[in-house]
Amino acid sequence: MASDHARQPPTRSGIKAPERCPHCNSTRLIKKGSRTKKLEAVAMMKCKACGRTFTPGPRALRNKTYPLTEILEAITTYNRGFSLAETSAQLSSRYGHKVSAATISRWLGQHPSLTTYSRLRSAGKRLYSPRQLIRTNKLYHRQVYEFAYHRAKLDLLRKGMLDPFIHRSSSDSFQKFADFIESIPSSCPHTLFKSEDGVRGSQLGNTFIDIASLEVIERQNAATETAALIIPGVGSNHERHSRLQRFMLANDAATIAVEVPIWLREVDIAALEAEHGIVLVPRQLRDPGHPAGGHVPRQVTGHIDFLQVRNGCLHILDYKPGARTNQPFAQLTLYALASHRRRRPQRPAWFWCSHPWVHSFKR
Template sequence: MSEFIKLIREKIAAITQNEPQFSQSRLPAAAQAGKIITTPSHEKPAFDSLACPACHSPQFVKRGFRQKQQERIQLYQCTACGKTFTQNVLTSGKHYPLEVILDALSLYNLGYSPSQTCSLLKERAEKIKMTLKPATLAKWVKEFEPICRFSRYREFAGRKYTPSEMVVTATLAHRQLFRFRFHRAKCRLIMWEDVRHYRFDPLREFLELVPSECPHQYFSARSGQAEGLRASEAPLTFSRTQMVVRGKQNFANLLCTFVLQSVAERKLRHEALQKFMLYNDSVTIATEVPVYITRDDLL
């Protein structure tokens, strides 16, 4: 099992046991006094795919490729210690690329059976030259269960929705193309899980109606017109020099680190991350949601 999966298992266990990861009494005296503490440079980072795994130096050069059965992996050589390493440590010992593994997990969590998932993956992935077996898929599902938390909903979602009904999709032509997706099954199950979540039913209804009743004219008009002014085009009313930016590490950060290793092209990373989180985590219910505010809403 990879170190990344072990790290996630430890964090989930800590959350389940309601054990705080940081407490005032466990911090150094300097931190309790409010002083700034910097991490020593020699300490091993939690996860860094762009550094030497041996000495953690960020200085390296490319050193050819390693040809596997299904992919060709870029090799790097550390200029500090001379060790050769690869960027993707999660597929070590696996015959399939990480991209194929993530697609298989997403299809499985959409409600397809293991045999259906293997057949669909064979049709979609042209690079696969061997037949994926359901037993292999079952191993992946068990190994990556700490990441794919939708597994606790999957059985119940499959009873009410078919794979084609589970996610609502629509392409919105708002100056550019946006792929709207709404996980209908996950939203319903989250609401059924706790009666307090029923206050979000108007939001669920709004997301259901986006493909058919979205006011596209608000998003298609050009800037400067009465309608269609985007939030990113509005003038700033506050000073960015007074902004306070705080870093945060949570489960979403770990999930992003995991998924982004499977995407080689930067322009495809956003789409890949959206799809994986929507299909596999337990909280994301929609992506690329059109949000608009009319004058009447402000009055």
């Protein structure tokens, strides 16, 4: 009898062609046929600069029998609380070929730095079932945002078990932060985000920041390693952002929530401007011909890509594919100020995949 693998032709790999050669960094790449593996057909690329031929995708996962999407899904399914046997059964049913529990266990052991939630997994299982672990809400703002948070991590944060660097003096602030995250589905002023009158955080200029006083620091960490692993394996640009968010929320111990809405009303903006001696958003008169009529109430909205808690601080991460030329100082400073407004210690940073670095800055 023919095996399952023989009956099913290999699927085309969803890995996107790279922009540069992994050997010499040249952009002179051409397609060079394809390579048929056991479960997928992978495109081959050739660099006209160095003459080397290679398959696209993360270096750590090249020459693997199973497609990258299956490996990442197995890791995520297991860390959501399913057993190895349950994870094996789910993947085998979905993809039509056997994925053994031993194979999944080996994948988990090969990427410990990307699956730091594993040390909290047992505690999380005692708190929530796999299907209750992560709560997701779609926010219908000017576009659809998939806000999600990890319920077990928030509970462990409240108990002081998530981050050993959180001191007792700041534990109350983090408990309020956990309460804020859980309240977002009911407390978020959705009409504010839909209004055409407000300013988007990503549209703010750098006029209220002294760029010369900023210290930009380049680092490599779990966020950049995860992006370097996942982003090249996603064929659609539209899905890259959400795929990375879902993986980090389920597998990274520090990532608490994704696509977190942030809003500042007139009273918040005025208070921050008075406290820091800046002008976040210029005032506009209701009627330019009658200055005594006052100004239009200001409002700023935005969405934080990743919220993390580590080393005793709230870390604000933003994924910026084009950040080498479009550095988001104003946007991240706004998010930091909004967090500080609620008395939560924070550190803003951004990262991207083409040049896998985290850039954080001190104000």
